[in-house]
Every structure is written in C-alpha cells, then in structure tokens.
Amino acid sequence: MPLHQLNMFDLLEPPAPVVRRQPIEYTHRPLPTRAYGRDYVMQIRVEERDPIEIEVRGVPALITFGYGFSTYTVQPHGSLFWSHTGFRSWAGFHGAVEAEPDTITALIERLYRRPYVKDGLGGQPERWWPSYALQWRYTTGFILEFGRDRSRLWAQWGPERHAELWAKKEREFRAGLSQMEADGTDPNDLPPRRGFKGQRPRFNFDSQLSEFSA
Numbered sequence: 001m002p003l004h005q006l007n008m009f010d011l012l013e014p015p016a017p018v019v020r021r022q023p024i025e026y027t028h029r030p031l032p033t034r035a036y037g038r039d040y041v042m043q044i045r046v047e048e049r050d051p052i053e054i055e056v057r058g059v060p061a062l063i064t065f066g067y068g069f070s071t072y073t074v075q076p077h078g079s080l081f082w083s084h085t086g087f088r089s090w091a092g093f094h095g096a097v098e099a100e101p102d103t104i105t106a107l108i109e110r111l112y113r114r115p116y117v118k119d120g121l122g123g124q125p126e127r128w129w130p131s132y133a134l135q136w137r138y139t140t141g142f143i144l145e146f147g148r149d150r151s152r153l154w155a156q157w158g159p160e161r162h163a164e165l166w167a168k169k170e171r172e173f174r175a176g177l178s179q180m181e182a183d184g185t186d187p188n189d190l191p192p193r194r195g196f197k198g199q200r201p202r203f204n205f206d207s208q209l210s211e212f213s214a
Contacts, residue, residue, distance in 0.1 A: 035062050036086055037076035054101045056082075056108045059125055063104055068092045071108070077129050078189060082111055082121055086128035126191075130183075133190060136176030139169060141193045143213055144200065150213045173209040181205045 028043040033051060035042065042064065044051070049065045059080055062072040073079065073086040082088055090107060114120025129137075147153040154165045180187050187203040201212060 033062055033072070034074040035072040037074060037079070052101065054105060056105050057112065057125070061108075063101075065099075069099060069104060071104075073128055077133070077183070078127055078185065080125040081128040082108060082125055084126050084128050084134065085131070127189070129185075129190060132176060132179055133185060133187075136173070136180070136187070137190045138193050139172055140176075140209075140212075141196045141200075143169065143173075143209060145196060145198050147213045150210075153213075170209050173207075177203070177205050177207060 027046045029046050030041050031044045031051065033040050033042050034053075042051070044064070045066060051062050051064045053060060053062055053074065055061070059082070060074050061081070062074050064070050064072070068089065068091040070087065070089040070091070071082070073081040075081070077086065088111075090104075112121045112123060112125075114122075116122035143153075150166060154162050157165070177187060187205075192200050
C-alpha cells in the first residue's frame with residue numbers, strides 16, 4: 001500500500017460553503033399625507049404604524065415611523081420648521097415604534113435647546129425651503145464669496161473648461177430664479193448659507209450672475 005504524505009493543509013477542515021442571503025423585499029402601501037404643505041403620497045411599509053401629526057411650539061409636523069422616526073413639515077415653503085429642508089430624521093432612535101407624541105415632542109424640544117453651533121436651533125425654528133432653492137443659495141453664496149474675480153476661479157482647468165463651468169453656473173443661477181418666480185418665492189428671503197462671509201446683494205428675477213462677478 002503506497003504511503004501518502006500529509007501536509008498541514010490536509011489537517012484543516014474544508015471552508016464552510018458561502019451562504020448568500022436573499023435580499024429582503026418589503027411590501028409598501030400608498031398613503032396620502034400633507035408632507036411639505038401639499039398633497040404628497042408616501043409609500044409606507046405595511047408593517048409600519050400609520051403616520052401621525054403633532055404640534056411643537058405652534059409648528060405642526062407629520063411623523064412617520066421606521067428605523068426610528070422622521071418629521072416632515074406640513075406647511076408651504078417659507079414656513080417655520082426645525083430644519084431648513086422641511087425634513088429631519090431621528091433614524092436609529094430605539095423605541096420609536098412605540099413612541100407616543102409626548103416622547104417625540106421631548107426629543108424635538110431638546111433640538112430646540114441645543115446651540116446652533118452644535119446643529120441645534122438655539123431656541124428658534126427656521127424657515128424651510130425646497131432643495132432647488134437651497135442649492136441656488138449655496139452656489140450663489142460660493143460665487144459671491146470666492147468668485148468675484150471670475151478670471152481666477154476655476155482657471156486652473158484651462159480656458160475651455162473654465163468657460164464651461166461659468167456657463168453652467170450662469171444657467172443654474174437663472175434656472176433657480178425662474179423656479180422661484182414661478183413658486184412666488186423672493187430670493188432675498190433665503191438667508192445666507194451657514195458660514196457665508198461677505199456682503200450679500202439684493203436679487204431680482206432678472207438678475208444675472210455676471211452682475212456679481214467680473
């Protein structure tokens with residue numbers, strides 16, 4: 001009988017087979033709500049609680065549940081809320097499935113008391129705005145702060161790319177103003193973005209970005 005020389009790998013057990021988990025598929029149900037101050041149909045998982053509405057310091061809100069809870073404004077943009085986006089999540093908050101309005105209210109009150117520099121409200125709510133308006137505010141603030149000298153900003157990419165970037169910013173600036181005009185939003189009502197330094201001019205719906213950078 002021939003001899004077989006073993007090596008150390010023969011003594012090891014074979015690796016366990018790889019078990020691939022199938023993705024979990026959730027079933028959702030449509031539910032009409034007042035989120036963002038309009039008729040807004042949400043897709044709610046069938047096992048989740050129905051959303052509720054509460055009011056904190058005179059500010060009404062819609063509360064949805066799942067992986068914690070989330071809050072949505074139910075008033076039109078420009079109204080007060082505890083987030084400038086009209087939405088704030090408490091994802092990961094344990095016990096949210098059973099949370100009652102008093103518990104949720106207490107957490108929102110804690111946000112009110114937290115200092116502004118620590119991502120709180122410093123005692124005051126803020127007005128909320130649509131995402132396109134917030135993007136317009138950010139881009140415009142960036143140009144006002146760093147792009148006064150148009151020849152220098154993005155010049156490192158070469159003249160062709162430099163021209164493309166400024167043309168893109170011009171289009172975005174005009175598109176944002178056009179959308180605000182259609183929505184009845186005064187661009188001067190949007191506060192400067194956090195950390196903005198410099199003088200903020202007044203805008204009208206005919207403004208051109210070239211007025212503020214040369």
